[in-house]
Amino acid sequence: MIGTVMFDLDGTLLPMDQDVFVEGYFGLLAKKMAPYGYEPKKLFGAIWAGVGAMVENDGSRTNETVFWEKFAQIYGKNVTTDIPLFEEFYRVEFQGAKDTCGFNPQAAELVHWLKDVGLRVVLATNPIFPSVATESRVRWAGLEPEDFDWYTSYENIGCSKPNPAYYQEIMRRFDLEPRECLMVGNDVDEDMVAENLGMKVFLLTDCMINKSGKDISSYPHGDFVQCRNYILELLQE
Numbered sequence: 001m002i003g004t005v006m007f008d009l010d011g012t013l014l015p016m017d018q019d020v021f022v023e024g025y026f027g028l029l030a031k032k033m034a035p036y037g038y039e040p041k042k043l044f045g046a047i048w049a050g051v052g053a054m055v056e057n058d059g060s061r062t063n064e065t066v067f068w069e070k071f072a073q074i075y076g077k078n079v080t081t082d083i084p085l086f087e088e089f090y091r092v093e094f095q096g097a098k099d100t101c102g103f104n105p106q107a108a109e110l111v112h113w114l115k116d117v118g119l120r121v122v123l124a125t126n127p128i129f130p131s132v133a134t135e136s137r138v139r140w141a142g143l144e145p146e147d148f149d150w151y152t153s154y155e156n157i158g159c160s161k162p163n164p165a166y167y168q169e170i171m172r173r174f175d176l177e178p179r180e181c182l183m184v185g186n187d188v189d190e191d192m193v194a195e196n197l198g199m200k201v202f203l204l205t206d207c208m209i210n211k212s213g214k215d216i217s218s219y220p221h222g223d224f225v226q227c228r229n230y231i232l233e234l235l236q237e
Contacts, residue, residue: 002200002234004176005114006167009125009134010183011109011207014141017100018209024100032089036082046074054128055160059169063127063154069118074229090133098140104206106143106224113228115147117235122170123151126161126184126190130154161190164197182234184227188214195219202227202235 002229007013010021026142030040050067055068072079114121125134131153135145145151150173152166171181179199185191188203195201203221210216220230
């Protein structure tokens with residue numbers, strides 16, 4: 001029987017077109033940072049380089065550390081003095097990115113139901129954002145950070161999806177066996193990889209991402225109603 005359900009956030013609990021979201025998010029960031037000498041093209045290139053470093057991170061250091069190390073390689077060590085500006089952006093201007101996202105009340109309803117029936121719920125969102133940005137997106141989805149037993153952010157973990165070590169670290173933290181866990185996500189490559197570890201998976205298809213064009217018929221999949229029904233079946237095993 002499963003005892004822990006892990007949820008992706010972007011495109012899963014929080015409906016979005018990822019390309020639209022990134023465009024809106026970067027537009028807000030460019031406007032914020034331009035007065036401080038950050039030319040948009042170079043800034044975005046540095047951010048993507050930092051994301052790449054986090055994806056390749058081996059777990060020996062936090063994603064936060066490797067992101068800023070890569071960023072400083074591009075802008076120089078003094079760039080760390082501007083970290084408070086970026087933090088302010090996520091607290092203030094980033095909130096405007098909510099307009100690029102959708103909303104589905106069934107997301108919060110499912111999380112609350114899982115808590116009510118006694119399951120552990122972990123927000124397994126790719127930890128490439130600081131916690132302040134993750135907590136904001138959680139609230140945009142109609143939830144609170146306290147609704148989860150834990151959530152990953154770039155401060156508290158040193159690996160990223162689709163690295164299996166990401167899921168292994170969550171299981172290690174709670175002393176879990178793969179067979180006790182279900183991963184719910186919308187990205188075939190990043191979320192369904194959990195199945196390779198022996199975890200149960202459910203592919204939420206509302207905002208599905210399938211960059212590799214994989215056959216999804218082998219995965220339990222569908223909308224939130226079908227996801228809840230699948231969990232009920234697992235609980236009855």
